[in-house]
Amino acid sequence: MPVWDNVLLEQFFREGVQLSLTADEIVYDSDDEPDSVFLIQDGYVKSYTIDNGGEFKVLNFYGPGSIFPLSPALRTKSDGRSFMVRGTIYFECMTGAVLYKRNTDEFLDYINSDPGVYKELMYCVLSNYEMHLSSAEALRFRTARNRIVHQLLTLADRFGAPVKEGIRISLPITHQDLSDNLGMARETVTREFENLRYEGYIETSNQCIFLPDLDELNKLLET
């Protein structure tokens, strides 16, 4: 749903190089010159930083149709403004993945060639933007439980597939990923998942999360 049908952009990327990557492979990090841009054809990618204290901080998750890294690519040297975020941002495959890769310069030429492309791109950026906004809302909850519940709802919005009266989150996420995403300990995620499972709000099998009733889940946030 939030992943927009980027007809023009997808067409452009499909003329690029196709890459097949395995889980845990790092696609790109922001220390590199930003000379490539990627479209995800298949599979899932996460972005994260490692802070000065050595903590992993998972910033975002990307699925089929997503384009990255937008911010470093669009902030070219030519305009004299550099990427504002401190520290290196890594993009790593969470699963096996198929990506299309294009040269940043070609990418910039392409988006400047056609206002329609600029528009598509704007929606990509906005979509990311809103994903962060929604995560940021989750992070501001006081209890681990609420943080997790809110983030599950956000992930359902973005990666949810309707399955018999419920939503299955198609992103294969580990407790570790989620805890790094929410700034909490891995064990806390396990414990809250245990509670939510016991109370019937979620069902899990290996790394799949099924949410039988989003409305009920939403009501949890009211307390």
Added chain:
Amino acid sequence: MPVWDNVLLEQFFREGVQLSLTADEIVYDSDDEPDSVFLIQDGYVKSYTIDNGGEFKVLNFYGPGSIFPLSPALRTKSDGRSFMVRGTIYFECMTGAVLYKRNTDEFLDYINSDPGVYKELMYCVLSNYEMHLSSAEALRFRTARNRIVHQLLTLADRFGAPVKEGIRISLPITHQDLSDNLGMARETVTREFENLRYEGYIETSNQCIFLPDLDELNKLLET
């Protein structure tokens, strides 16, 4: 200095209606039809939501040169996609403020008329995006102290004015605002400010924050 020189956009807004608002006035909320867009000429604005539990969550701060609300304005009904964020987002003046107001439709016409404008706008969105990214990093720290220190550095990046061997944050922020921004209790902010002041990392007078040494502050995050 992340606030970009938006020559074309500023020119456009200056042809609009000028508004003078007092502190605490709400400029816009996302329940309204998104029929207006604003440029801040002078003063400061914050955006926040109120969650189901009644907690205030301050999402972002805006200063002179900022344009808002970007996301609702750019997501017009015409493209069939609605604003993804749950709940209402309010934009409220933190100080007396002078704004320019333009009609959303005119705004959309204008940005479509010239690729140069689209580019400026893209930088506005990216700038916001990166601000959120940086805040999100702060929110993922485990301790209140680190969350506060990181956010002070982010605010210094965005609102810092160099003053004799240090940085003064020009945003007049209250403990309440900062605590709502970082998802913590007001008293916790007071206590950590007290500590940081005692240790010489910050100086405060009424609602002004002065950071004598950003590097030293940065080093705090390593523990």
Added chain:
DNA sequence: CGCCCGGTTGACTACAATCAACCCATGTGG
């Protein structure tokens, strides 16, 4: 086989939320 990763569980502890006062400055209405 043994290692590593992901998940689970228990015990203990520290940090921050909460509740409760209180101070001070400002603004406002009688």
Added chain:
DNA sequence: CCACATGGGTTGATTGTAGTCAACCGGGCG
């Protein structure tokens, strides 16, 4: 002009949540 309310800041005492440390389990894989 005083009385009072309000908002911002400060401080202390208490409690609960979640972080930490530790151990263990199961499965996949070299």
